[in-house]
Amino acid sequence: xxxxxERFNKEQILFGCDARLKLILAAMLLMMVxxxxxxxxxxxxxxxxxxxxxxxxVPSRILLVRFSEPAFIALVLxxxxxxxxxxxxxxxxxxxxxxxxxxxxxxxxxxxxxSRIIGSxxxxxxxxxxxxxxxxxxxxxxxxxxxxxxxxxxFAYRYIFMLFEEATVIYNAQKNRLGYSNLRRGLSSFGxxxxxxxxxxxxxxxxxxxxxxxxxxDGTVPLARHKSFKPLxxxxxxLLIILMGLLWIL
Amino acid sequence: MMERHTAHGARFxxxxxxxxxxxxxxxxxxxxxxxxxxxxxxxxxxxxxGWVLFWFAVAGPFIAYGLYRLKGRSAADLSFxxxxxxxxxxxxxxxxxxxxxxxxxxxxxxxxxxxxxxxLGPAISVLVASVALxxxxxxxxxxxxxxxxxxxxxxxxxxxxTGYIVFRTLRGLRVxxxxxxxxxxxxxxxxxxxxxxxxxxxGIRGNAPFxxxxxxxxxxxxxxxxxxxILEGAMTAGMLVLLHKKRPDLLVRLCIxxxxxxxx
Numbered sequence: 001x002x003x004x005x006e007r008f009n010k011e012q013i014l015f016g017c018d019a020r021l022k023l024i025l026a027a028m029l030l031m032m033v034x035x036x037x038x039x040x041x042x043x044x045x046x047x048x049x050x051x052x053x054x055x056x057x058v059p060s061r062i063l064l065v066r067f068s069e070p071a072f073i074a075l076v077l078x079x080x081x082x083x084x085x086x087x088x089x090x091x092x093x094x095x096x097x098x099x100x101x102x103x104x105x106x107x108x109x110x111x112x113x114x115s116r117i118i119g120s121x122x123x124x125x126x127x128x129x130x131x132x133x134x135x136x137x138x139x140x141x142x143x144x145x146x147x148x149x150x151x152x153x154x155f156a157y158r159y160i161f162m163l164f165e166e167a168t169v170i171y172n173a174q175k176n177r178l179g180y181s182n183l184r185r186g187l188s189s190f191g192x193x194x195x196x197x198x199x200x201x202x203x204x205x206x207x208x209x210x211x212x213x214x215x216x217x218d219g220t221v222p223l224a225r226h227k228s229f230k231p232l233x234x235x236x237x238x239l240l241i242i243l244m245g246l247l248w249i250l
Numbered sequence: 251m252m253e254r255h256t257a258h259g260a261r262f263x264x265x266x267x268x269x270x271x272x273x274x275x276x277x278x279x280x281x282x283x284x285x286x287x288x289x290x291x292x293x294x295x296x297x298x299x300g301w302v303l304f305w306f307a308v309a310g311p312f313i314a315y316g317l318y319r320l321k322g323r324s325a326a327d328l329s330f331x332x333x334x335x336x337x338x339x340x341x342x343x344x345x346x347x348x349x350x351x352x353x354x355x356x357x358x359x360x361x362x363x364x365x366x367x368x369x370l371g372p373a374i375s376v377l378v379a380s381v382a383l384x385x386x387x388x389x390x391x392x393x394x395x396x397x398x399x400x401x402x403x404x405x406x407x408x409x410x411x412t413g414y415i416v417f418r419t420l421r422g423l424r425v426x427x428x429x430x431x432x433x434x435x436x437x438x439x440x441x442x443x444x445x446x447x448x449x450x451x452x453g454i455r456g457n458a459p460f461x462x463x464x465x466x467x468x469x470x471x472x473x474x475x476x477x478x479x480i481l482e483g484a485m486t487a488g489m490l491v492l493l494h495k496k497r498p499d500l501l502v503r504l505c506i507x508x509x510x511x512x513x514x
Contacts, residue, residue: 030395030396031299034295034297034396066390067391069391069392070294070295073293073296084462084463085455085463109456113295116295116296117294117296118295119295120295121394124294124387124388124391124394124395128389133389146317148316148324149381152331152334152335153338154335155331155332155334155338156338156381156382157385158339159338159340160385162339163343199497201336201339201340202493202497204336205329205333205335205336206329206333208332209333210329212328212332213328217328219325
């Protein structure tokens with residue numbers, strides 16, 4: 001069960017970059033994409049992001065899965081905006097006796113929102129494909145994101161995999177005993193699975209807490225110390241921001 | 251381990267609350283579908299910067315209050331933070347179950363925040379939702395980082411507080427745990443989508459009037475959200491009834507029932 005995408009091509013240059021700088025770059029790019037009044041900049045960001053993903057060796061299937069939902073939403077928004085908002089008629093036709101009008105200004109707005117969606121999703125995709133979760137969490141702690149949130153995120157990330165593992169074990173055991181051979185047995189097995197999993201998860205959380213206490217847990221999770229910034233990486237990031245800023249202005 | 255599960259299951263099968271227990275499958279069914287899940291909330295890039303900042307500003311005080319509550323409760327009980335983390339993982343998985351809403355340009359899904367609101371209290375449930383949404387936005391493109399504030403408001407704040415208030419009110423009226431949890435889960439889900447419709451309509455309307463677009467979005471959610479709301483109600487009820495039967499000590503610890511209270 002590959003719920004969360006693994007990192008690709010650890011040798012690639014982005015993987016080794018400081019996660020804090022990547023977060024700053026991503027935040028700046030997101031703001032630029034959202035504030036740009038046109039199609040060019042978001043689409044340029046999307047194109048360069050997709051190129052980076054290809055360079056990182058992200059399989060096209062994973063990219064398609066990642067973009068299918070935002071692309072679907074973008075498409076629907078184009079339709080929604082074209083037919084429901086706007087004042088300048090572009091195309092009009094009759095369908096089942098209903099007069100339907102597509103508006104040019106609505107279409108333009110829809111396309112702009114769609115380009116922003118694709119642009120900003122690409123930015124986050126590049127960030128997540130090139131940075132491990134712990135790197136992002138560690139960077140967020142450097143940005144003074146409250147410690148409580150950081151700690152819960154670490155626990156949650158761990159438990160997501162634990163829940164999957166537990167479910168797989170129970171599911172396979174049930175399957176081996178023909179637990180899903182017909183609908184009735186399937187429903188019953190699934191009910192048992194869900195109930196067992198809920199209780200086991202809670203027991204696990206208590207056992208984990210106990211084990212942590214025995215190892216000296218005092219209510220706070222220690223986080224990795226941050227290295228100082230590398231001047232070259234800072235310079236390259238600054239250059240990238242300036243270049244993107246120029247593109248944004250154009 | 252297999253024997254243990256089977257034995258556990260056999261005990262579980264014998265219980266009269268089987269109907270609810272079967273509905274619990276919704277809580278974990280995405281465990282098998284999530285690898286292909288395309289669930290989302292309000293997608294990255296939809297909201298203009300003004301609204302992005304506004305929704306973050308609205309969510310901020312609730313998160314701050316949640317952190318304050320978390321600090322207090324985890325100081326008294328060191329195992330509380332891991333429990334909150336577990337609940338965030340459960341909410342993450344539940345809200346990965348997508349039902350595309352073609353007309354609204356988004357997807358419906360159970361939220362799970364009604365359940366976490368009832369179990370952990372609304373303030374901490376806001377944190378639970380925030381973490382689940384952040385992980386989804388970063389690694390699955392479900393929702394977004396820029397729309398995190400808006401998604402926290404709809405799913406985290408509105409969902410959690412609605413679930414909690416409804417549950418407490420009904421329990422105060424001596425309604426059984428199962429029924430109270432069902433209504434809480436149902437209304438928490440519907441309230442979340444009411445709020446999402448408001449946020450989406452405001453975000454994408456441009457110069458168009460708010461109300462017509464809002465109604466269109468709300469109506470667009472109805473075909474999926476009506477049944478999903480009922481499913482979420484059943485799931486919340488099933489979860490609480492099961493906990494009440496198997497681990498009442500936990501419900502006592504979470505201040506949901508009083509010590510010595512018997513099954514609903």
